[in-house]
Amino acid sequence: MRQAMRIGFLAVVALVVVGAAAMAQEVSFKDPVGDDNGPGTYTYPTDAVYKPGSFDLTSFKMKKAGDKYQLDFGVNATLEAKCWSMEYGFCVQMIFVFVQSDPATGHTDGIPGLNIKFASGSGWNKAIIVSPQPASRVKDEVALKMAKGLQADVIVPVRVKGAGRTISAWIDAKDLPQGDITAWGYQVGMQSNEGFPAATDLLTRKVNEYEGQHRFGGGNDGDCDPHVIDILAGNGTGDKSEVDLQHKMLAYECNADGTSKAMATLTMVHMKK
Ligand SMILES: [Ca+2]
Ligand SMILES: [Ca+2]
Ligand SMILES: [Ca+2]
Numbered sequence: 001m002r003q004a005m006r007i008g009f010l011a012v013v014a015l016v017v018v019g020a021a022a023m024a025q026e027v028s029f030k031d032p033v034g035d036d037n038g039p040g041t042y043t044y045p046t047d048a049v050y051k052p053g054s055f056d057l058t059s060f061k062m063k064k065a066g067d068k069y070q071l072d073f074g075v076n077a078t079l080e081a082k083c084w085s086m087e088y089g090f091c092v093q094m095i096f097v098f099v100q101s102d103p104a105t106g107h108t109d110g111i112p113g114l115n116i117k118f119a120s121g122s123g124w125n126k127a128i129i130v131s132p133q134p135a136s137r138v139k140d141e142v143a144l145k146m147a148k149g150l151q152a153d154v155i156v157p158v159r160v161k162g163a164g165r166t167i168s169a170w171i172d173a174k175d176l177p178q179g180d181i182t183a184w185g186y187q188v189g190m191q192s193n194e195g196f197p198a199a200t201d202l203l204t205r206k207v208n209e210y211e212g213q214h215r216f217g218g219g220n221d222g223d224c225d226p227h228v229i230d231i232l233a234g235n236g237t238g239d240k241s242e243v244d245l246q247h248k249m250l251a252y253e254c255n256a257d258g259t260s261k262a263m264a265t266l267t268m269v270h271m272k273k
Contacts, residue, residue: 025064030238039250041218053077055229079162086132090162094193098124100185113201122267185268190230222258236269
């Protein structure tokens with residue numbers, strides 16, 4: 001009888017351990033409110049479609065769901081389901097997720113139009129592009145504008161959806177490496193969906209010196225300024241200190257002709273354990 005109880009107890013322990021491992025297939029980050037200003041100076045385009053808070057990332061979660069990963073992004077404004085001709089419940093936002101599963105082999109180059117790079121040891125192994133454009137268009141842009149050596153490491157979701165203040169995306173789990181996703185590094189870049197991008201920009205909206213109807217302001221008319229409006233920083237807990245850390249990471253220097261003197265250099269964020 002005592003032996004049976006011991007075996008029963010061990011079985012319960014085993015179930016708890018397996019359960020914990022299954023639950024660990026989820027990462028969750030928060031981002032401060034009100035830091036949707038890139039390096040600290042950026043302003044929104046003036047058209048009314050860009051509501052205050054639309055580019056203010058507040059959270060990022062990724063969890064395993066069957067043979068998919070579901071990604072959820074919180075923003076600090078109710079999404080515009082009906083604008084332009086987008087079909088998925090959001091239209092002004094575009095989000096880039098950089099996933100680091102192996103620091104030794106990550107890419108330190110950014111993606112065309114973002115004007116960022118990653119620090120040595122902070123490179124990305126997979127980049128997920130969450131856009132309200134049809135997946136076929138995103139894939140065409142990747143093939144046209146990204147360096148050949150990076151294209152295989154880009155993931156375009158099989159489905160995207162916006163509702164309330166949450167943008168969601170689903171990717172095939174097999175497209176990410178195997179491993180403990182809670183031990184990996186992440187970075188998230190908030191951008192804006194540009195249907196008429198420049199030849200050098202992958203569907204991204206430009207940041208200029210002065211804001212315009214469809215242009216962010218507070219940057220530089222060249223491509224020496226980071227074209228991201230909000231990113232993760234610190235431990236990704238949403239602590240106020242992460243605002244300063246973001247501004248430092250997105251610091252940049254331009255030459256007089258608008259070429260880059262020092263490009264904004266990002267590092268990865270890891271879940272605090
Ligand atoms: Ca934010
Ligand atoms: Ca610029
Ligand atoms: Ca931020």
